[in-house]
Amino acid sequence: MIKIKIEKPFKLNDTITCGQIFRFFKMKDGSFDIILKDRVINVFEKEGFLFASSNDESNLKNVVKDYFDLNNDYSIMNEFLVNHDKKIVDAVNFSSGLKMIKQDPFETVISYIISSNNGVLQIASALNNIAQKYGKKVKFNEKDYYLFPKYEDLKEVTLESLRSCKVGFRDKYLKAMIDKLNKNEINLNEFYDLDTQTALSKLMENIGIGPKVASCILLFAYQKYDVFPIDTWVKKVMKNNYKIEGEKNIRQFAKETYGKYSGIAIQYLFNYGRNKN
DNA sequence: CCACAGGACGGCT
DNA sequence: AGCCGTCCTGTG
Numbered sequence: 501m502i503k504i505k506i507e508k509p510f511k512l513n514d515t516i517t518c519g520q521i522f523r524f525f526k527m528k529d530g531s532f533d534i535i536l537k538d539r540v541i542n543v544f545e546k547e548g549f550l551f552a553s554s555n556d557e558s559n560l561k562n563v564v565k566d567y568f569d570l571n572n573d574y575s576i577m578n579e580f581l582v583n584h585d586k587k588i589v590d591a592v593n594f595s596s597g598l599k600m601i602k603q604d605p606f607e608t609v610i611s612y613i614i615s616s617n618n619g620v621l622q623i624a625s626a627l628n629n630i631a632q633k634y635g636k637k638v639k640f641n642e643k644d645y646y647l648f649p650k651y652e653d654l655k656e657v658t659l660e661s662l663r664s665c666k667v668g669f670r671d672k673y674l675k676a677m678i679d680k681l682n683k684n685e686i687n688l689n690e691f692y693d694l695d696t697q698t699a700l701s702k703l704m705e706n707i708g709i710g711p712k713v714a715s716c717i718l719l720f721a722y723q724k725y726d727v728f729p730i731d732t733w734v735k736k737v738m739k740n741n742y743k744i745e746g747e748k749n750i751r752q753f754a755k756e757t758y759g760k761y762s763g764i765a766i767q768y769l770f771n772y773g774r775n776k777n
Numbered sequence: 778c779c780a781c782a783g784g785a786c787g788g789c790t
Numbered sequence: 791a792g793c794c795g796t797c798c799t800g801t802g
Contacts (some may be wrong), residue, residue: 615784618783618784619782626799668799670785670797707785707786710786711785732784
C-alpha cells in the first residue's frame with residue numbers, strides 16, 4: 501500500500517466515474533478497483549491522502565501519480581476557462597479537482613470505437629468480455645481480473661469472436677484497426693507528437709472513427725486538451741445553456757471561447773450537469 | 778411491439 | 791456538402 505499526499509484539488513470519485521474510463525469496479529467499502537495497463541490497483545481517498553495498492557506495487561506511486569495526472573496544476577486552465585466564459589464559473593468550481601486520466605492508447609482506441617451509438621454499461625461489458633477472452637488473468641484481493649490485451653494478442657481475432665463479445669456492428673471496425681496495427685500501418689505512439697488537426701484527420705482515416713471518437717481518443721490517451729468531442733449530451737447543454745445549435749456552430753463557439761482547453765471545459769460541463777442534483 | 782442510447786457509414790440528392 | 795436510413799444490443 502502506498503500513500504500520496506493530495507496537495508492540489510483532487511476528486512477521486514468524480515475523476516473515475518465521469519465517463520473517461522470504463523474498466524473500474526466500485527467496492528463495497530467505497531474504494532475502486534481499476535484495471536490499469538499492466539496491473540490492477542485499488543484506490544481510495546482518506547484525510548487528504550490518496551491510498552493505492554496493487555498486485556504489482558513496483559513503482560506504484562509514480563504510476564498512480566501519472567495516471568491521475570496529479571502533478572499537473574489545473575488552476576491555470578480553470579482560470580483561463582472562467583476568464584473566457586463567465587457562464588462556466590459554476591461548472592468549474594463544482595468540478596475543481598476533476599483530473600484527466602492518462603490512458604493507454606490502444607485500449608482507448610478500442611473503447612471509443614465501441615462507444616459509438618452505445619451506452620456506458622454496454623461499452624464496459626464489451627471491453628470486459630474482450631479482456632476476459634484475450635487478456636492476461638490477474639488475481640487481486642481474491643478476485644480474478646483480466647488485463648486489456650495488446651493488439652498483438654488479438655492478431656488472430658475473428659469477426660465472429662468479436663461479435664460474441666457484444667460489440668455489435670462495430671466488429672468490422674475493430675478488426676480493421678487491429679489488423680492495421682499488427683501490420684504496422686499505424687503507429688499509435690506517433691500521435692503524441694502530431695498537432696491536433698493532423699492527428700484528428702489521421703485517426704478519422706480509419707473506419708469506425710469519426711470526429712467524436714477521434715476527439716475522445718486524443719483527449720483521454722494523448723492529453724490533447726484542445727479537442728471538443730460533441731455528443732448528444734453536449735448538444736443538449738449547448739442548446740439549453742448557450743442557445744447554440746448545430747455541430748458547426750458548437751465547434752466554432754468552443755474554439756473561440758475555450759480554445760486550447762476545450763476538452764477540459766467539456767469534462768467540467770458534463771460532470772456538473774450530471775452530478776449537481 | 779417500439780423508442781432510444783455519450784456516432785459513423787454509405788447512398789442518396 | 792448536407793441529409794437520412796441503417797447499423798448490434800440492452801433497457802424501459
